[in-house]
Amino acid sequence: MGGAVRDQQQQLHPCDSLLLELNVIWDEVGEPDTVRDKTLLELEQECLDVYRRKVDQANRCRAQLRQSIAEAEAELAGICSAIGEPPVHVRQSNQKLHGLREELNAIIPYLEEMRTKKVERWSQFVHVLEEIKKISSEIRPSDFVPFKTPVDQSDLSLRKFEELTKELESLQKEKRERLKQVMDHLNTLHSLCEVLGIDFKQTVHEVHPSLDEAEGSKNLSNTTIERLALAVDRLREIKIQRMQKLQDFASTMLELWNLMDTPIEEQQMFQNVTCNIAASEHEITEPNTLSIDFLSYVEAEVLRLEQLKGSKMKDLVLKKKSELEEHRRRAHLIGEEGYSDEFNIEAIESGAIDPALVLEQIEAHIATVKDEAFSRKDILEKVERFLNACEEEAWLEDYNKDDNRYNAGKGAHLTLKRAEKARILVNKIPGMVDVLTTKIIAWENERGKEFTYDGVCLFTDTSFLNGVCFSFFLEVYS
Template sequence: MSKSQIESTCASLQQELEIIWDEVGETETERDKILIDIEEECREVYNRKIEKVKEERIRLRQEIADTEARVIGICSVMEEPPILGRQHSSDQCGRSLKEELGKILLKLEEMDKRKSERKIQFIQVIEDIRCVRDETDGEPEESCSSDFSIDESDLSLRKLEELHTELYTLQEQKRNRVKQIQEHLRTLESLCSVLGLSFGETVVKIHPSLVESEGSRSISNETLHKLTSSVEQWHETKIQRMQELQDLVTTMLEYWNLMDTPAEEQQKFMDVSCNIAATVSEITKPNSLSIDLLEEVKAELCRLEDLKWSKMKELVLKKRSELEEICRRTHIVLEEEEDIEMDNVIKAIESGDVNPENILEQIEYRAGKVKEEALCRKDILEKAEKWLNACEEENWLEEYNQDENRYNAGKGSHLILKRAEKARALVTKLPAMVEALVSKITSWESEKEAEFLFDGNRLLSMLDEYTELREEKEQERRRKRDLKKLQGQVITSEQDKGTPTKPQSAKKSLKVATNKRFASSPRTDSPHSAKSMTSQSRYG
């Protein structure tokens, strides 16, 4: 209703009141009094209405302020800038308080909706975080779906991003945990296979879910700890069994070598013997370290040990023969205390007076010492062999030169001539060979402070004896040349005098003189006799 309508209504009512007063006959005083009362009542009504309107204005302003505060609070919680642009007075912006309130309520509704959506996001992320933590901590899965409250004081995107980062970190840790569990299971399966254990029975003791190939496996800290402990325990068991098996196989190989066990008997344990030098990671075949296999190897060792005692006499004789062969090849003579009579040893073994293993150890120890000694004698022995071979060629050449039919053509004569040429070339090197060998031996004896023995004889003495004999032979050859030259001069002189010569008697006298020379000279063993003795010692 407009103001003019109100004034028209009031004027109409006052006119109607005037008509009634005229009929009633009210005085002017009464009329003025009534009008004053009406005016007072109207004023009071206006005042009441004004007060109500003021209260409504205050309420609207308060509601606007409260709504604004709620919107600002939501924006603050979500860390977003305020979206309100209202002026302090509705008159200044040209909108009523109700319009302003309606607009703010729309903003509040929008922010409440966004807050609810943001809260749902927080709840989902926090629920995922709790579920992942419960899985790793070993909590029951039902706890993931239980209701829980969240802190609504901070629903910002920054906080949500932090929660997403935490969730991603936990999920990455979960993936690593799953991968670690799988690696442990593969390792445990390999260990069970090698040790001859049931993988299923071993795993079910840790956690029943680990047996399942599909589905959710337990990845809790407790499960991981038990699984890690189980892997370490069986890995240690694998190492212990491997060391035990390698010790058993080493002993078994010693028995095989000791008793010359046939290859067909060794074939049964060939796969086992291949692991004698293997590392822990290299042993991967199923049941290669099982209890049954260890017991089988132990049984074989017991059998070999029983067999060894029955063949001990043969073993002692065999090892003794091997030692003698080594000494023969290296030209070493055993000392008297080491040269044990085999007959006495066998009798002592049969009577049980001595332990045959001790005898074997002594023989093997001496064989090792002989081999060690042969290494430092190798260079000199090689030169001594060359010298002895050259002496043989020298003997052959002397016999060849004394053969009057050596130049007669015959089958194979060209080969003999070639050998003679080579022998002459080799004989010319003998002095240098002897000199080098003497130098080597002298240096060796000075370093070792011991004599270098060759088949029990001092090699340096043999060389000195050979040198002396060679000098005597050289002197003998010179005497022969001088006698031959003297004989030629005598024949020439007699021919000049016209005296008939008797060459046969001259030759006979030369031969007699030569024989007398050998008869009068002291007897000295030739290097060829030394060579012959050495050859006998080397070739039995």
Template sequence: MGSFQIGMRSSALLETSCGYLLQELQMIWDEVGKDQFEREKVLHDLEQECLEVYRRKVDSANISRARLHQELAESEAEFTHLLLSLGERSLPGRPEKMSGTLKEQLDAITPALREMRLRKEQRMNQFRSVQGQIQKISAEIAGQSVYDDSITNVIVNENDLSLKKLDEYQIELQRLCNEKNDRLQLVDTYIDTIHDLSSTLGMESSMIITKVHPTLNELCGISKNISDSILDKLNSTVESLKEEKQTQLEKLHQLGKALTNLWNLMGTPYKDRHSFSNVTDLLSLSSAEVSGHGSLTLNIIQQAEAEVKRLDQLKASKMKELFFKKQNELDQICSKSHMEIPSQPEMENIINLINSGEIDHADLLMSLDEKISVAKEEASSRKAIMEKVERWMLAHDEERWLEEYSMDENRYSVRRGAHKNLRRAERARVIVNKIPGKSRKLVGWFAEN
């Protein structure tokens, strides 16, 4: 029985590549006289050792197969995830269904996976660039003076790298760029306005701008702060300068009017007014129309105030002179037209008021001007009758001369100038003959008036 089993086992072994070795082993055992039991044990051990070797090989093969399955599955999963994250449906050139051995399938997907990884890296760089710019511009708009330009701090969502998402970021970036440009233009507009207003007011614009924020000064050399708070400060600064400009202009308007009134009051010649023409020229201008360099400086205001004060002091001393000048003009008009002249006590009372400062000089001169105007109108209305009165008086003068001439016994004697007297006497007789008619006309005019 044992021999049969050994023969069967030997026959099976002989069919293998180890059969020859087993046959040689049996020959050695026969020669040695190896016990059958020991032979069975050795053969059993050989079978176990062979099984262990096969089992290890099978296990190793299973592990390799499982690893290939896992690699293939991971590659498939990664490829699918990359497709989804990149927002693509498929990769051109890669078959939809895989076939062949595991290694063939793995070799087939590896190039496609490598291509998708490259695309992912490129897309990631695009996202980093766009998101980095978004963060930088957002920081500038928020007023962060220092920002790390490195894009390593940018966190990219690797689960959504689609072109749609990239477009959304690019749209947001464009919006922020437009907002930044708008803010920069607004800042530049504010700065230009501050320069113009400061120039008009005689102020140092660079100090004002630096006080708002140092980055707004061009000499700073870094990006301008364009945050909401800075825009608010710039706006308030511009409004403050505009108010200051309006205040200064109103002061100069008041001073210009005062200068003009004083000049007109005292008859100041043009050459003496010219030095303050820069003040009086502002009287017809609004705040928006004044833009000249140094037009509204404190120095100009102080000079104008000093001139007004000086003219005020001169006004009192010259007021009497002006008053007497206009009073003399009024007296001459009244005297020439035979009108009533203001009484002496009234004039003395006015002089006392001038000395005490209890009367407004402008009102006084205006009152005198009105009286002179009324007197001139009255004189103009009396002009015709005054000419008649003068002719009537001249006629009476000629009548008296004619009477004296007629009483002269030597009027016909030959002497120097006698012929002139004769001609005058002839004219005088003609004039005297008209006296009754002139007298009646004068009496009629006075009766009517």
């Protein structure tokens, strides 16, 4: 019988087989029906509980798959919308899908691809945004509020990226223009600091600490540019003031050199000073040319020359007086001095007259004589030619009186040639007199005084000219 039961069990469902085996056992044991019924009810309830758990588990799995599909589709749609690409509809594009798992597995590749695109696009956005942040902090630090990378990634479209790129390009252009301004100011400041002997790094550090750094970005704000421009203007004003001071020293130095006949070798020591006497502000570029130390050095030399001038004042007055007399001699103004009392050496030595004032008066007289000489130049040249003609006329008269003038002898041909030239020149005397007389009359009318030659009036003093020359003057003047 046991074999028959086993065969029957093999033909039944596992649960029915186990139930049959349980009944056999109960029969052998003599289990009461109430106990059997209770046990069967318990077994049935346990089976229902297992089925319910499995159903609940399957239901949750289905819900999760549906939720994952919805989330994947939503994320896919969101990414497509964010990066500006058309939406992807996996269900519509694939009608042969069976079950939720296949549907989810079909969406995943598209989703991964779009996620990669979004990450790449976001990296581009981050790079541009960081550049915008960096440049904004450099050129507009007062208005700039540090910002973190935006977390809103809902708009990563190419249109938005182009807007940010254009904004970045605009900021880059503005940065280039500001950097050029800053570098121009820095170059100008460097040149000015070199000329003035001022510490360049300290100067720019006072404007902004970032400017004296060789590496790293520089502050390019409006405030920095304005402060740089003010620093340039301030140093340029200092340069102009010092340049004028140096040129004043140079002028004084040249005057003292000329006054005291300073040797060229000594003057060459300060050639870099005198060469800038007429230079404009932009032409003075040599380092330390206008430094305080160099100006003090030049000033000390000027003071030394001034002291030397004071010790040599008497010699200077005599020298200038001789120079004045030489100018008067060349202009044939001898006999019109009238200034001996002004330049009295005894008065200078006694301290009754300021030697510097005397030098100024002599310089004024020299300037007047130079002006007078210039106005007399043409007449003096004609007087010299006239006097030369008179000398030749006198020589010719003596020659004509010589009975041996035609005798052949050594140099006779040269004397004959001179006689021929003298006759030609003497024949020009009337014309010379006419021209000279006209010039002198015009000069006297213009100046309102007589024209004198070494104190002699040409038309009234017969001691000035001799013979026929003076007769020509009398004839024309009368």
